[in-house]
Amino acid sequence: MADVVWSIAGSDSGGGAGIQADIKAMQSFNVHACTVITALTAQNSLGVEALNAMSTGVIESQLQALIHDMPAKVIKIGMLANVQQIQLVAEHLRHYKQTWSEPPVVVYDPVAIATSGDLLTEEDTVDALKTHLLPLVDVITPNTHETQLLTGVYLIGPSAVKEAAQKLQSFGAKAVVIKGGHWDFPKGYCVDFALSAEQEAYWLGNEAVVTPHTHGTGCSLSSVIAACLAKGYPLKDAFILGKAYINKGLNIGRRYGEGIGPVAHTSFPEELQYFPQVIEAGSWLGDELELETPSEFNFSAGFASTGGELGLYAVVDTLDWVEKCLAAGVPTVQLRVKDAQSPTLEQDIETAITLGKKYQGRVFINDHWQLAIQHGAYGVHLGQEDLDKANLAAIQAAGLCLGVSTHGFYEMVRAHNYRPSYLAFGAIYPTTTKDMTGQIQGLEKLQHFVPLMRDSYPTVAIGGIDLTRAAQVADTGVGSVAVVRAITEADDYEAAISQLQVMING
Known part of the structure; x- marks a missing residue:
């Protein structure tokens, strides 16, 4: 219709x-x-x-x-x-x-x-x-x-x-x-x-x-x-x-x-x-408006700068992929550990942070902000639901960069309250790595998101982006393209990284 x-x-x-x-x-x-x-x-x-x-x-x-x-x-x-x-x-x-x-x-x-x-x-x-x-x-x-x-x-x-x-x-x-x-x-x-x-x-x-x-x-x-x-x-x-x-x-x-x-x-x-x-x-x-303030109120606004756009952004769930991506020249990597009860969680986060310093790349830790602070991470990435739970004041005081996920214009403007280091917008396409039912944004919305936010923040597009779609996404002017399977499921991940870099950087 x-x-x-x-x-x-x-x-x-x-x-x-x-x-x-x-x-x-x-x-x-x-x-x-x-x-x-x-x-x-x-x-x-x-x-x-x-x-x-x-x-x-x-x-x-x-x-x-x-x-x-x-x-x-x-x-x-x-x-x-x-x-x-x-x-x-x-x-x-x-x-x-x-x-x-x-x-x-x-x-x-x-x-x-x-x-x-x-x-x-x-x-x-x-x-x-x-x-x-x-x-x-x-x-x-x-x-x-x-x-x-x-x-x-x-x-x-x-x-x-x-x-x-x-x-x-x-x-x-x-x-x-x-x-x-x-x-x-x-x-x-x-x-x-x-x-x-x-x-x-x-x-x-x-x-x-x-x-x-x-x-x-x-x-x-x-x-x-x-x-x-x-x-x-x-x-x-x-x-x-x-x-x-x-x-x-x-x-x-x-x-x-x-x-x-x-x-x-x-x-x-x-x-x-x-x-x-x-x-x-x-x-x-x-x-x-008499809105009830949480008992533990840890609001902060204004986080460390990334120094510019983030380029190709790999989101991976193992240390092996963190190192492969950094070694192949990916400038920004996020470690997303799905199992919060993993016995090696802290060790994995510490090692990922060390790898980031070794290869001079930006390594963001997804969700686990306490461990990221403890081990001196470059940055933390949080979802909208985490903004109410995390100690943003502690993240800011530690000098960490903060990235925030947004799934639409309301969440985007809400994230602007915190003046984060970058804003991620998605999911651009359907993805098998995360249930994004009802939150698929598409290229049309991305084309509006970029001019709205690019003068204030580095911008990241994420969700279902592969080699067949990356060029279209980059054409919107978004500063960074985040990928998961486009690298980890590629027959030749190094060649895939090279192709993605060309598409994003022009």
């Missing part, structure tokens, strides 16, 4: 929000947008002058035309102007979810109040939304006003935001993204909250962009989320990319009439300055 997204929403005659904004945002992420118009608004930059709801017959005809030819991966819903529209759309969604071979993901942006303060839907629609629509919604993206309208929870602090998200889930919505643009907490910041279907809660935040040109921000954010979900991105990535897209659009938005201008529409965000911070316990924003 092609990356088709439907937008069921109202038309904005001023071109800044509604269907018009949805199409622009979706096309920025290279998905095809189809539309079902629910209302024609008469509005300009000064406000909404009239709202003309489409009849259910007109909406039905649009839906039927799309069903027979262009089914959607994701259906984004915006303005539903009355109870009859809500009931009709809900009936269709229920049918799609029950009968389509690939049931669509439903993203709902509850357009009840415009940024200008105008009420855009009839007052008696709230009960109908809760009864008919919300049980079919996969992701709901209300702003603070809409959250309060739907839940009755006044958002006076972080705990109230969580309570409201849980209440929306109790109505049937699976995942909740509460947009904080109107919240202003902490003062001068825009902080957004997400609660996944699996009950994972997380916050994103950045300094508020001071601009009057905010028309269409809500529509555009939810449309980016819908587009990214259609491309197979997890919600965390879709959310953080949507935030970066909006932040850039707010920075360069301009006025076209006498009133408020629309958020600008650009392209896939590749500039780190527009990305929000992943807010973690112990940070200033984390304290403001």
Whole structure:
């Protein structure tokens, strides 16, 4: 199925929000947008002058035309102007979810109040939304006003935001993204909250962009989320990319009439300055949001420099392969010992470190940071789950380099909190060396990762890369290519190393 997204929403005659904004945002992420118009608004930059709801017959005809030819991966819903529209759309969604071979993901942006303060839907629609629509919604993206309208929870602090998200889930919505643009907490910041279907809660935040040109921000954010979900991105990535897209659009938005201008529409965000911070316990924003700090808090940021890109990067699990790779001129090697209970673990790590010094290569130790510190390793490589467990302060104090794995844009921005020595991105392709179900990134994402991070960190691509794929990976501009089987399972490993070096170094 092609990356088709439907937008069921109202038309904005001023071109800044509604269907018009949805199409622009979706096309920025290279998905095809189809539309079902629910209302024609008469509005300009000064406000909404009239709202003309489409009849259910007109909406039905649009839906039927799309069903027979262009089914959607994701259906984004915006303005539903009355109870009859809500009931009709809900009936269709229920049918799609029950009968389509690939049931669509439903993203709902509850357009009840415009940024200008105008009420855009009839007052008696709230009960109908809760009864008919919300049980079919996969992701709901209300702003603070809409959250309060739907839940009755006044958002006076972080705990109230969580309570409201849980209440929306109790109505049937699976995942909740509460947009904080109107919240202003902490003062001068825009902080957004997400609660996944699996009950994972997380916050994103950045300094508020001071601009009057905010028309269409809500529509555009939810449309980016819908587009990214259609491309197979997890919600965390879709959310953080949507935030970066909006932040850039707010920075360069301009006025076209006498009133408020629309958020600008650009392209896939590749500039780190527009990305929000992943807010973690112990940070200033984390304290403001009352995030519980672990009893053993060992956060540190800013680790030793590698002195440049890492080149060919071999990931191996034996000392024999550590020495073979270093002796053959591989500049960077990682020892990944899978058996943490191995009786020779410490001896193997100590020997690998010694080999690195002997051949003047960079040897990273995967996971076992205590032993790496004890024996003076060049560096340590940690996964995302290890960042909460390892004593980062001790690693930093020992002067070790730190590499961090990332499996998407959310994890990438989270890793940026720690200012590591390098960032690894993967898995680029499926691999047999590690279960990466749901975490295959592909070349398209790698092409966005490289320009986003290369000015700040040495970059590494990893996962399923062999001799037939290495040249394509290197063509993205990534600074290092990490391989496993491409060397260890080669008929002639030295020849394989030489070929890989040529592909990476040009």
